[in-house]
Amino acid sequence: MRIQESSNTVRALLKRELAGYFTSPVAYVFIVIFLMLIGFFTFYISRLFEAGQADLRGFFEWHPWVFLFLIPAAAMRLWADERRLGTMELVLTLPVTTAEAILAKFFAAWIFLGICLALTFPTVATVSYLGDPDMGAVVCGYVGSFLMAGAFLSIGSMTSSMTRSQVISFILSVVICLFFILAGYPPVTEAVSGWAPSWLVGFISRLGFLSHFASIKRGVLDLRDIVYFLSVMIFMLSANGVILENRRTA
Amino acid sequence: MIQVSQLTKRFDIRTAVDNVSFAVEKGEILGFMGPNGAGKSTTMRMITGYLPPSSGTAVIGGRDIAQDGLSARKMIGYLPENAPVYREMTVQGFLGFIAEVRGFAGSRRRKAVSDAIEKCFLTEVGNQSIGTLSKGFKQRVCFAQCILHDPPYLILDEPTDGLDPNQKHEVRQMIRNMSAEKAVILSTHILDEVDAVCTRVIIIDDGKLVADDTPDGLRKRSKTHGAVSMLVSEALPEGLAEEIGRLADVSEYQVSDDPAGFRLRAFPRQPGLPIAPQILSLASNRGARIQSVFVEQGRLDEVFRAITTSDAGDSSTRSV
Ligand SMILES: Nc1ncnc2c1ncn2[C@@H]1O[C@H](COP(=O)(O)OP(=O)(O)O)[C@@H](O)[C@H]1O
Numbered sequence A: 001m002r003i004q005e006s007s008n009t010v011r012a013l014l015k016r017e018l019a020g021y022f023t024s025p026v027a028y029v030f031i032v033i034f035l036m037l038i039g040f041f042t043f044y045i046s047r048l049f050e051a052g053q054a055d056l057r058g059f060f061e062w063h064p065w066v067f068l069f070l071i072p073a074a075a076m077r078l079w080a081d082e083r084r085l086g087t088m089e090l091v092l093t094l095p096v097t098t099a100e101a102i103l104a105k106f107f108a109a110w111i112f113l114g115i116c117l118a119l120t121f122p123t124v125a126t127v128s129y130l131g132d133p134d135m136g137a138v139v140c141g142y143v144g145s146f147l148m149a150g151a152f153l154s155i156g157s158m159t160s161s162m163t164r165s166q167v168i169s170f171i172l173s174v175v176i177c178l179f180f181i182l183a184g185y186p187p188v189t190e191a192v193s194g195w196a197p198s199w200l201v202g203f204i205s206r207l208g209f210l211s212h213f214a215s216i217k218r219g220v221l222d223l224r225d226i227v228y229f230l231s232v233m234i235f236m237l238s239a240n241g242v243i244l245e246n247r248r249t250a
Numbered sequence B: 001m002i003q004v005s006q007l008t009k010r011f012d013i014r015t016a017v018d019n020v021s022f023a024v025e026k027g028e029i030l031g032f033m034g035p036n037g038a039g040k041s042t043t044m045r046m047i048t049g050y051l052p053p054s055s056g057t058a059v060i061g062g063r064d065i066a067q068d069g070l071s072a073r074k075m076i077g078y079l080p081e082n083a084p085v086y087r088e089m090t091v092q093g094f095l096g097f098i099a100e101v102r103g104f105a106g107s108r109r110r111k112a113v114s115d116a117i118e119k120c121f122l123t124e125v126g127n128q129s130i131g132t133l134s135k136g137f138k139q140r141v142c143f144a145q146c147i148l149h150d151p152p153y154l155i156l157d158e159p160t161d162g163l164d165p166n167q168k169h170e171v172r173q174m175i176r177n178m179s180a181e182k183a184v185i186l187s188t189h190i191l192d193e194v195d196a197v198c199t200r201v202i203i204i205d206d207g208k209l210v211a212d213d214t215p216d217g218l219r220k221r222s223k224t225h226g227a228v229s230m231l232v233s234e235a236l237p238e239g240l241a242e243e244i245g246r247l248a249d250v251s252e253y254q255v256s257d258d259p260a261g262f263r264l265r266a267f268p269r270q271p272g273l274p275i276a277p278q279i280l281s282l283a284s285n286r287g288a289r290i291q292s293v294f295v296e297q298g299r300l301d302e303v304f305r306a307i308t309t310s311d312a313g314d315s316s317t318r319s320v
């Protein structure tokens, strides 16, 4: 009964949120920039066609770096805007729990990112036309990339609830995302390993996105990596909830 | 019934709402008054569950907003300050969204939306996006949002703020039409509004409740309540004014020129003391040619000012 009610509420909120994406030109601009950046890195930097290998590592390789800037940009308005316009007060005084409101926003944005990812499919089609990539690995790469996008997004959603300024939300979110990326980035881990105890180095690098994305982009979907990305999302969205409960100021 | 008990909200160091208690029954329209920054919006935000109180409780129809917020919020219609709306949505779309979140589906949902649109005179703009509407229409869209589920409790934060006189009149009309079987709290700093719609008034100043009365009851506290205003044509008989001023029940008097002669106003020593008979007999004994006499009812703005500026030093340092 309560679960039914709750899912109806989330669905209503999610529908409005998602429809909001496609009535604003910003969403289309976002999609175009996303596709152009991915395409630029894949074909111009990685030279996917010339590399002579028929897999998509040169394609997935760049996703964390493109996400680093684009997902905070997509997430920055989630709560900051509602806080600024006062609609947050409207929504949170409806019979809606904070968790429902957060999940609805998060899933709507995640679906939108999923659509962006799906639109890169022509790349995959080209490669499979030219070569014969392992389709299992490709699917795995997409699933991993989608999970990682969710983790980035949960960070952006959290920072967006901290402020009414989209710019501040964006910057905070990029900094935190950058930390998560660099934590597993080999040059950084090497630098740290010079002086830090090895357990700490191991811990930090396991905290990072890259080490978890590394096997995924090779086509290995490990349950531990999935659990990792889901935990990041759960943690960030819970923080998001705590922030909203405590900072409901107008 | 809305039962507010010892509600308090502290922001860092300042106490925005300080130990406020009151109750509102069905059929009442409670005017919630106070100068800007007195704590009206903060109180309403706590009653609607948006802000957690520092201490105290608000119970709506038997449900505590802190313990059982979801059930309590189902019974409330809330119009936040400045009437926030999703500007990119159409009026229909927005109200449909609110209805859906409130659990309406299918034909019930369509009916709830069309009823609200009709009650708030929005038919002509139903398909327009809210961002393109004038302030008055936006306010009514947000108002439609709060009555859509026909809630027993309405909480309206400055529902007529920023509207022109005609729009104000319409919104007040809507509130009155709707209030018979509801308990309504509406905040305002417009005194006419209180007179026009409210059955009861509470005044808060600097977070504290300073009055809880009917509009008439409040007016009776005015120092001009029971004052006699008399228009005398031609000349005022010599010494009459002074003589009136010496009456035991009269505290002071004023004489002013008037196109038709002179106007004499006498104030009672205490609000409401019946001084008119003595003044009238005195004046007719002295042969004054009385054109008209009336007894003043007192003015809300005077009472309001007297109550809320008693600690003026405090309020000047208030703004944050
Ligand atoms: N989020 C907040 N943080 C700090 N102070 C606040 C906050 N919200 C309101 N206040 C202060 O609380 C007081 C009451 O504000 P408010 O309830 O908005 O008054 P009103 O609605 O009567 O004009 C004001 O002095 C205001 O500055």
Ligand SMILES: [Mg+2]
Pocket: B037, B040, B041, B042, B081
């Ligand atoms: Mg206010």
